[in-house]
Amino acid sequence: MVEIVIAEHAGFCFGVKRAVKLAEESSKKVKEGGRVFTLGPIIHNPQEVNRLKSLGIEPLENKELKPGDTIIIRSHGIPPEKEQELKEKGLNVVDATCPYVKAVHEAVCKLTEEGYFIVLVGEKNHPEVIGTLGYLRACNGKGTVVETLDDLREAFKYEKVGVVAQTTQNEEFFKKVVGELAVWVKELKVINTICNATSLRQEAIRNLAPKVDVVIVIGGKNSGNTRRLYHIAKELNPNTYHIEMEEELKPEWFKNAKRVGITAGASTPDWIIERVINRIKEVCSESLVYC
Amino acid sequence: MVEIVIAEHAGFCFGVKRAVKLAEESSKKVKEGGRVFTLGPIIHNPQEVNRLKSLGIEPLENKELKPGDTIIIRSHGIPPEKEQELKEKGLNVVDATCPYVKAVHEAVCKLTEEGYFIVLVGEKNHPEVIGTLGYLRACNGKGTVVETLDDLREAFKYEKVGVVAQTTQNEEFFKKVVGELAVWVKELKVINTICNATSLRQEAIRNLAPKVDVVIVIGGKNSGNTRRLYHIAKELNPNTYHIEMEEELKPEWFKNAKRVGITAGASTPDWIIERVINRIKEVCSESLVYC
Numbered sequence A, B: 001m002v003e004i005v006i007a008e009h010a011g012f013c014f015g016v017k018r019a020v021k022l023a024e025e026s027s028k029k030v031k032e033g034g035r036v037f038t039l040g041p042i043i044h045n046p047q048e049v050n051r052l053k054s055l056g057i058e059p060l061e062n063k064e065l066k067p068g069d070t071i072i073i074r075s076h077g078i079p080p081e082k083e084q085e086l087k088e089k090g091l092n093v094v095d096a097t098c099p100y101v102k103a104v105h106e107a108v109c110k111l112t113e114e115g116y117f118i119v120l121v122g123e124k125n126h127p128e129v130i131g132t133l134g135y136l137r138a139c140n141g142k143g144t145v146v147e148t149l150d151d152l153r154e155a156f157k158y159e160k161v162g163v164v165a166q167t168t169q170n171e172e173f174f175k176k177v178v179g180e181l182a183v184w185v186k187e188l189k190v191i192n193t194i195c196n197a198t199s200l201r202q203e204a205i206r207n208l209a210p211k212v213d214v215v216i217v218i219g220g221k222n223s224g225n226t227r228r229l230y231h232i233a234k235e236l237n238p239n240t241y242h243i244e245m246e247e248e249l250k251p252e253w254f255k256n257a258k259r260v261g262i263t264a265g266a267s268t269p270d271w272i273i274e275r276v277i278n279r280i281k282e283v284c285s286e287s288l289v290y291c
Helices: A014-029 A046-054 A080-088 A099-113 A127-138 A149-156 A171-184 A196-211 A224-236 A270-285 B014-029 B046-054 B080-088 B099-113 B127-138 B149-156 B171-184 B196-211 B224-236 B270-285
Strands: A003-006 A036-038 A057-059 A070-073 A092-095 A117-121 A143-146 A160-165 A187-191 A214-218 A240-243 A259-264 B003-006 B036-038 B057-059 B070-073 B092-095 B117-121 B143-146 B160-165 B187-191 B214-218 B240-243 B259-264
Touching: A003 A270, A014 A036, A014 A046, A014 A057, A014 A070, A014 A092, A014 A099, A046 A057, A080 A092, A080 A127, A099 A117, A099 A127, A099 A160, A099 A187, A117 A127, A117 A149, A117 A171, A127 A143, A143 A149, A149 A171, A160 A171, A171 A187, A171 B171, A196 A214, A196 A224, A196 A259, A214 A224, A214 A270, A224 A240, A224 A259, A259 A270, B003 B270, B014 B036, B014 B046, B014 B057, B014 B070, B014 B092, B014 B099, B046 B057, B080 B092, B080 B127, B099 B117, B099 B127, B099 B160, B099 B187, B117 B127, B117 B149, B117 B171, B127 B143, B143 B149, B149 B171, B160 B171, B171 B187, B196 B214, B196 B224, B196 B259, B214 B224, B214 B270, B224 B240, B224 B259, B259 B270
Parallel strands: A003 A259, A036 A057, A036 A070, A070 A092, A117 A143, A117 A160, A160 A187, A214 A240, A214 A259, B003 B259, B036 B057, B036 B070, B070 B092, B117 B143, B117 B160, B160 B187, B214 B240, B214 B259
Antiparallel strands: A187 B187
8 A cells, every 4th residue: 555645834835825815805805796806826726726716716817907806916926016006097906915025025125225236036037026126126226136146147246235035945046146145245135035834845855755756746837836846856756746736647657656755836725635645546556556 | 397387376365464574564663672572473384483583573482571572463363352451561562463354353343233143154263263252252242153064053043143254264164154044044144254365375276286286285284274275175186285395295296297286375485385396396307206
């Protein structure tokens, strides 16, 4: 009988749980005929987005907004000028920006006030980063996004550099960036804005991956934090697979497997994790596979 | 014919050149019968210390100081209470503390004022570190010396940590310390006090060591920065040897050598480097060795 071990801290983080709850509450408050939209998919998970659709909460795609509509800012946050625009359109704006992301917005402006050039360690095209850059512009700050060590060149020109991170940033890369800056610039100030949930989730799979025969990482194929979980696990265990849903599981992955480890990205709801577990159990009970 | 390549930035740094010059000037100013002492050997190099002795500049050992004597504080610096003591004894105190070391003294007090717990990356028993800790005490700061990553535990208890380094600190270890702190503490401020001379000297031997057949590192056996040069070179080239004087050179080291690389610690005067070069040339012209 196969043993299935769920890594600690797998799945939804605090900020996403909160955003989903705020969306559900908003849809309950809206009167008959009122509309509730989220500004982009509320999380990187199409299945959870579909579940919310069934509750009347739709991602805003090409739809025209009307005054009185409810619009939910998802946990990633948005630039402040964008939020202002929404309010000026007479919309009911519900801000579900993760409090940890709000802390990054505050940090870049505090560092700007203190005279630092900002290094934001993160992915250039990530909505959270785009939102944070908006706050940096709004407080007249200067800065750059650092995705590779090469991106640091811009920062080396400044004597005072302040560093923050995208909340889902990988700790190892963050350490490297800070280390390099420490020997290049005269004065460095670092505000560690990496969310604990992410590092605990990464740490848990780092511990678990070498101790199991197969690792299944569940989460959106377009989710940065899920991809990072996959890469961490894959390095420690070549039998690592990234799936979004249980249908993608292949029986041959589990041949002779005695222990299967599971983790899931920040946007994966518990009900999907459960479906994957059930499907692995089914697969393993089939006669052709010996797990 | 063997080729001898001297690594860039080998030998005396700015601070040591300045200290030696200040000592020589002081001895010229002193009237007949006046005495000039240095508080400990002015540099980690017994040969240069002997040369200064011949100019009437003696390291203070067990001698009794008398009012009117000149005492030179060497480039490492000393705790401020110790300097005060010397002045109260009626001595003529010449402060040859390296300006880069003075910058560390200022940095720990500035960071203390801003509410940071201090991490001083350096060697616990190094005179420079002992001096800096004196300045930290004098401005009522709290801090710890970090020599190994284990020493960081003390700092992890604090939310705000400020980092400085012994001026001769190895950059790679400094990067690691700063990186670890960046993900542990909430707010980190780093003032890079590593002296450029040290890193340039290290960089130069890192580039040179793999390109030569033998590396000779010249400098006091008790000099921390020389030992680091030795370790950097040894990792890249197993035929690396640490000597203080040309007499220690062994002909067999140079068997079949075509290129010999030379570097020297911050306390090695040029005249010793020249003697080593001449001795290598002699050794290589002897018939039993084929370099």
